[in-house]
Amino acid sequence: MGRIDESKPFMPVRIAVLTVSDSRSLAEDRSGDVLVERLQKAGHILAGRAIIRDARDQIAAQLRSWTLDPEIDVILSTGGTGLTGRDVTVEAHRDVYEKEIEAFGTIFTMVSMQKIGTSAVQSRATGGVANGTYLFALPGSPGACKDAWDEILVWQLDYRHGPCNFVEIMPRLDEHLRRK
Template identity: 65%
Template structure:
């Protein structure tokens, strides 16, 4: 049973710096509707769009861009869109999982729960995933605009808001690199 997200407005909102990566062989800056949707929602939520890029469906190119952002202390979160399907060209998951120090399994579970309300059983064709690497959160969303909306509106908007209760990902960011 889904619960309504709760914000504790007595707590301060802490904007996070988010990089958006579109993975596609067919899109460019002029028709990147999923990347545009995500960038707009990030700004509307009060966060900082720290970087944005578009790369081809190529494991090395995806990993290289994400590794650059992981090393950048001015980026807290990376959100990719595209390349999470089942076709031979869908390699985002294979590019990102080796980078993860920890996988956030619950993200995929929640994504599928939410996505099933909009696309039904077709959600099983997505391999949305998430993890942490070098103190940076990494989320991989499918490439459709609807999937981006499901992932942001249903999960990330809330978990990246420092006021969300009972807990959120922002409050543990300072501890991600603890050893």
Template identity: 65%
Template sequence: MSRLDESKPFLPVNIALLTVSDSRSAADDRSGDSLEKMIGEDGHRVVRRQIVRDEVPAIQAYLKDCIADPAIDVVISTGGTGLTGRDVTPEAFEGVLEKRIEGFGELFRWLSFQKIGTSTMQSRALGGVAGGTYLFALPGSPGACKDGWQDILRWQLDSRYRPCNLVELMPRLKEHLVAAG
């Protein structure tokens, strides 16, 4: 059974946030605000935050910049994961991912199904790894961000979570890069 092992130390992770939107600004980015608040309340650090338009090159530029920054452990985006013509976040992520975390999107949709029913099939939430950095794309609604953080990411980004968590894998995420170099 999953649980927090209080005998283990809590290790805060550095997180970059990305809001993908053609219409949001810093003044009305409710999803980004919500994520930043929850991340801080859970003891992690938001070290970078930006809003970019629904354009593959802009999203990829932000992701690549974060991946290249050794101070960033995780990037979480919100928005652009739907089905409309302007929703291109998954396509942008696919262009930089080295490995997909299939279970993230599957789990997100399973949990979401319990709240919004079959409408969850419209979500293309996804997770993966690139350059030793975890990348997660959440839908743009504050509710979806809350579900993604509180039901999945807060636990997997907590070094005390058992039986296993993503934090304990961080030192090994760049093994292939060292071996190739």
């Protein structure tokens, strides 16, 4: 596992949290609350928060909108990553991605295996990049959000984490757009 280089400055990241649910309100959004609490505790900035219904086009529209907002560096969505007919968050994310971070889902599955055994196979957590913004689709349970944050994202969204992290390459995520 990597390490934190205390000689480097911490760089807060601006993170938006999107909850995908047909049944939850903001007051009942425990998974969103988990992510907000953890990102703020880590020193990052909550740049936006919304709840949207399980509708692929609406989810993709919200993701696209946030990827075009220069005040948002990362989008964390929770919910809609399962196998049922209404679970369309992964498809919406993939509609938006320019590049998928395939290893994110793999590492999330490895982390989940330690907690819930073979039930981890039912998760379709995913990550990607669009318009210079990172996007991560997490399952809708608070436990899965804790696992994703505590075991992966807290490290990869910390500029001081070595040997490498997502933050250090942020300035180059949209370099292909600037060359035109």
